[in-house]
Amino acid sequence: MICPRHLRVFISVVICILISTTSGRSIYNDYMQQRKQLIQDDSKLRIGGKLVLRSDEKLVSDFFMKEKTKIIESSRQNLTLYMPAVSFFLSKPQIDNSTLLKLIQRMPKGGALHLHDMSVTSLDWLIKNATYRDNVYMCVGDDSLINFHVFKSPPKHSDCVWHSVKDERAKAASVDDFDLMLKRNLSLLATDPLTTYPDNAHIWIRFARYFLQVYNLIFYAPIFKDYYWRTLEEFRADNVQYIELRGAMSGVFDLDHTVHNEEFGVQLYQNVTTEFVQAYPDFVGAKVIMSGSRNSKAVKILDQVKTAMYLNQKYPDFMMGYDLVGNEAAYNPLLFYINELLYPATQSPPYKLPYFFHAGETNWEGTDIDDNLADAILLNATRIGHGYALNKHPKLAQLVRAKNIPVEVNPISNQVLHLVSDQRNHPMASLMADNFPIVISSDDCATWEALPLSHDFYVAFMDMSGEDADLTFLKQLAINSIRYSAMSHSEKHKAMKLWETKWDMFIKGVIEEYMPSYHLK
């Protein structure tokens, strides 16, 4: 029995416990509320974080997320190697086998804005179609790499002994083996540059060699035209609606040794594009960006800048500007050509030649080449190619955001070229978490046997965004690719309409195929 005095003590103890429990619960509740808000605020900042999905999109998003979570959690919890983030040379078969890749392939992805014209049509087509033609010759260099060339007849005196590809193929025990040998000889994938070459500098040498291997095959006028047509076909098949292609524009040649100038190249690209869009009205189109090489002499760059001005003025809806390409670490920084690149601004009246500079595709922070990012911004670049080093430059990053300069990110290219190993460390993951103006592209996808755009989208989705980033992330990337393209306002409007129609079909199609019971309701 509790006497009155003890009762008082007992009651005060109970009250005290109650107060403390209540206060504990309220502290806990407040905490959980704040926590939810903070995590939400953080993830809303990411690319797509502010998009709101319709209920049918949400269904598809949940299906994407089921696949994404399955892959991530099975690796995280079972301690198995997380394949989506490791070398593309190891992960490709597993990625190719996934439902998620199929979904991403099926998704309309908008535009691919950072591509190089000699390295975007599949090697399969190059071998199985281009090298089957008349007048195609091959020779094996001292480095065991094959050079292709189209000749009426090969030169009699040459360090490299030329053989007709047709003859060699006819002599081969197996045509399939012969063609596979040719493909392996071109492909970076076959040699696994992530283990074969120790660093960025060495894989660049091999990579640059590819262009010498194929240049005199691809640039033969009839092949060039078909090669480009095939580029468009393959991107369309990968559900890309629009591309922007960098290339020298000059160098297309005929069998009689005629070498055509830049305008010829631009016209050819434009004509093929027009034909293609007529044949496939669900494809938006293409534009080109003339590009020089950062190891050229200054006087050559000046000529190119002048040509680019002329072509941009004459084909303002198609030849959109100028870029400098090649290994930034090994070649000249933009500053080396500053007088030439300022040339359009010194004209009277000043000419605004749009620049689309590769800049900051490097791990060499604080070196001359790292300053390319500053020059790209100061030269009013319309977009920046790669910008891999941007997150190490807070002031430049701030300007890129303020000026809304889109950055063209090419995840697999950066991994193949040894800038990053585990894709989850890709520096753009941080800028994508902060809604930077970013588009995903595929650079030289054919060289490492990647799909036109889907593999790069896959890597962005699985490695460069959080486990909780859903379809809004991918949808925003597709929207960005149209918004940040070089299309005019009205072209963008039209492209967006076309993309939206495709998007709705995609949502409908995925629901029909994967959620038939829901569909039947």
Place this chain on the structure above:
Amino acid sequence: MICPRHLRVFISVVICILISTTSGRSIYNDYMQQRKQLIQDDSKLRIGGKLVLRSDEKLVSDFFMKEKTKIIESSRQNLTLYMPAVSFFLSKPQIDNSTLLKLIQRMPKGGALHLHDMSVTSLDWLIKNATYRDNVYMCVGDDSLINFHVFKSPPKHSDCVWHSVKDERAKAASVDDFDLMLKRNLSLLATDPLTTYPDNAHIWIRFARYFLQVYNLIFYAPIFKDYYWRTLEEFRADNVQYIELRGAMSGVFDLDHTVHNEEFGVQLYQNVTTEFVQAYPDFVGAKVIMSGSRNSKAVKILDQVKTAMYLNQKYPDFMMGYDLVGNEAAYNPLLFYINELLYPATQSPPYKLPYFFHAGETNWEGTDIDDNLADAILLNATRIGHGYALNKHPKLAQLVRAKNIPVEVNPISNQVLHLVSDQRNHPMASLMADNFPIVISSDDCATWEALPLSHDFYVAFMDMSGEDADLTFLKQLAINSIRYSAMSHSEKHKAMKLWETKWDMFIKGVIEEYMPSYHLK
């Protein structure tokens, strides 16, 4: 001869050229001016970017920069592998051979704030001193790894067969080979985890095993005391003036099987520290942080939190707070223990137990464990351990900066544990470029045979800052380590004075040794 009309044309042409050249020159000059300003503005944002060096410091800085530039440019221009950024297991011999490492060793570095008590004294001492004592036994586990234990006499029935280390050493053909075998068996360096273990999850298993190997050797009271004394000696020899050590505090045992509690551990640490500072007045001191394991049951964590409150209250200048350690990816997130961790706040009056949480030591963006960063912030962490994933959380990063929560970055640890491969991709490089509140520490340096702090400073200097980041960067890191320590205001003041004296001696000494002609002036 030029007739008047032609003269007019000629003059107007000349004027036009002059105007255009002048306008071109002015555009160029404006450009170069803007460029200089922009690059300067950008680099001023980095850690140390606002420090101004005295002329003698500038001399030493230039000498550092000569060495830094030599290493970077020789790799960049000669296409040789950039050793400072590759696996520490490959680069260590070359780093050890460099003048730069010697300079960094000599530099007073302030404090090391993120250390674990069982893995910071060199393996050499552990083998050559601790295992030479009486009563030390060893057995070889099924995984071929050696377990050490101190016993009066080993248990008769045990899965693992115990042998006296003394006896085994006496039987060995060569004592040196025997000791080297022991060291290799403990060291992660010997097994090269960057190639032996495929990922973070697997190297964590091996890493956690190290602690089981040595626990019952190091925690034997007499060894424990000497081990810690040796920790202080080695850090002092590496020109570190102060340390903060995480540890369980409990578990120190005697030969009669007595196992001591946390307070015993704290007192032991405090007594040894006091003795050490008396013996070496140029050493500032040490503090401890009690740490539990993230795979414990909640009830155990609550007990620890209560003990930590008691000890923090009783030893407010020495036992500074509480942390949870262990593999974040495999174990419980902070949220799992939220009631336990909120316990101090629910007391009446609320107790402010300082937390020093490991958080975001992961590449698993957007998973439960990635949310540890949010919890660390909301639980008012005094500092954050690692925060590797912070740059993927713009809102959290903004809060960390606003609340000035220091992040303890351990570059070599992150590489050894497979979070990053090329150190130039370390995500903290971007936050260091933006003057985040960061300190550099060395985590479990002995485990991978790194120096107490110099190797990690070397990596920060060579890989995580630009080529143009000079001595201001290193000086600021040293200042940060005092500013962001758990010392009181007056302790910090005293520590800074001591450090400044050492810094001036360091500057003087380097000038005397490397620039004798300047010194003689």
